[in-house]
Amino acid sequence: MEITAAAQTRASGDRRSPFDRFVEWTHLRVSQAPFFFVCAGIVVGWLISLPLWTDLKEWQTAIHTVSSVVTLLLVALLANAGRREREATQEKLNVIATTLAALMAVNANNSPELQDATKALREAVGLEERH
Template identity: 75%
Template sequence: MQHTPAAESRKGGDRRSPFDRFVEWSHSKASQAPFFFVCAGIVVTWLISLPLWTDLKEWQTAIHTVPSVVTLLLVVLLENASRRADEAAQEKLNVIATALAALMASNADTDPDLRKAAHALRDAAGLEERH
């Protein structure tokens, strides 16, 4: 079996930074049902705790402050995970497009339209790197 550069890079093990591993772990946990139920439980506990608070503004501030900070952190982490997923998908598409262009070029000797299409596909595969 022929090993491609992508396959070779996977053989080296996990070379992600601790932050990247943390982002993946956070993304995995935040996108599952238990995380939702923990958040819903916090809100229900907050609602039930109303009689324990003497000041209504403090009660409202309690639910606004901590979730706002957690939301900000989660948005940043999830955007990071999304960006990396998009980059990985784009890399896969580029590899497929390059392979298809090579296949088209190998059969383009008799068909000038196929030669033009192969050239256009190769140009498109590197398009996102130029913008």
């Protein structure tokens, strides 16, 4: 059976880049309750600060600017994390399908239907890479 890229990476140790480790760390932190409460605290602090601002438009611009920048960065990081999770899931499915196809091939000697199913399964493995 051929060794996949993910399996090679596991065998040779963690080769993730500092950016990949940062994305994973950020994904873990922003998906937990404390991050939500920090964001809610920032909004409450912003609301309370209204009397300190002389111009209402500047007060509104402050929260809009901060929230837009944070949103843009988080969307990029979370999209990266989601992509890597999808790739890992697909890799696992491919390994399961390849193993199943090998098991089916062992038992397919007397069954043309099982031979056809085995062939279709083998063709489906890696299908996402061809589309």
